[in-house]
Amino acid sequence: LGFYNSVGGALSDMIAHLMQPLRAISGYASAAEMLSNLRIRGVQRAQYRVGPSVLASRERPFVGEYTAQDADNELLEDTETFGVVELQFIAGDWTNVDVLIRTGKGVWPESKVLKVYGSRTDEGIEVVTFNIAEKYFQVGVEVADEQGTRIEPIMKSEEFHVRVNGGEVTTDAEEYVVIFKGLCGWWTPDPRYFPPVSEAAKVYEFFRSALVRERFSGAITTKYDAYGGCPL
Structure with missing residues (x-):
């Protein structure tokens, strides 16, 4: 459970979810x-830069089409999150x-990857990778x-299929329907996975001042190319 507000924006809402x-x-x-036991070291946010090649395609990477306003300000408002x-734990x-x-x-789908790092060895750092987009997990060593x-x-592994309450999770939009079926009861979210309002309020208060400072320091701190990655 999170709170959407004009100061923190959708980023504030996402932070509340990710604290769980x-x-x-x-x-x-x-x-x-x-x-x-935590302290905030920093908060940054960014928006996509709409380049000429992207505008020419008239296709957004995620939803809908670009508008004349997008072309004028070179920013997509719906990517502010x-x-x-x-x-840092203190x-x-x-x-x-x-x-x-x-x-x-x-x-992007290739970003749907969870990496769990283990101990450092003579060869490198042990890492277990769960790649949701390509449906495999891997045990390996990260070397530099x-x-x-x-x-x-x-x-x-061979290709695996993630299942939630008997339904397969895909990398398409339908995955969210399946996931929420597993997380929510018939009338209310499952309390095992969703915090009460009081918990969400404490998370909001914890991050509020940092989000306010970041917002007034220049709002969007970095613009990044929709197809060229993000510098953050």
Whole structure:
């Protein structure tokens, strides 16, 4: 549960949602308990730059068509949700551990990847990759050399199918219908996955001042190309 407001915008709403998996991963009983051990290191947000080639195609990467107004201001208002939030645990079992959250609308399918890093070895850093877009998981070692960073696979699965309550999750829009069927009851969200309003309010208050400072410092801090990636 999150709050959409004119100051924090959709980014504030997304942050509230993402505190739930962070709470679950870090093992805290409530978001309020976790937030008491966190500090905000920074918040940034961005919008897509609408380039001439994109405008010429008249196709948005995600929904609808471009308008004359899009061409005039070179920005897509519906992509304002992209942002980066930097956090750090300052107390508890995770003290000094940094947290970097990148979120927003229009995350490309190849970005639907979860990487879990393990210990460092002589060969590199152990990493387990769950690639939702291409439907596989892989165990490997991330190595860095003069050619850059890459993952050397140790084991890679065949194509898998994610199932939620008997329904297959795809990389298409229908995935959200299936996911919410698994997360919600007939009349209300499942409390195991959705925090109460009081929890969401505490998350909002925790991030509010940082979002206000970021908004007044220049609102959109970075514009990025719809097909060229994001510098954040």
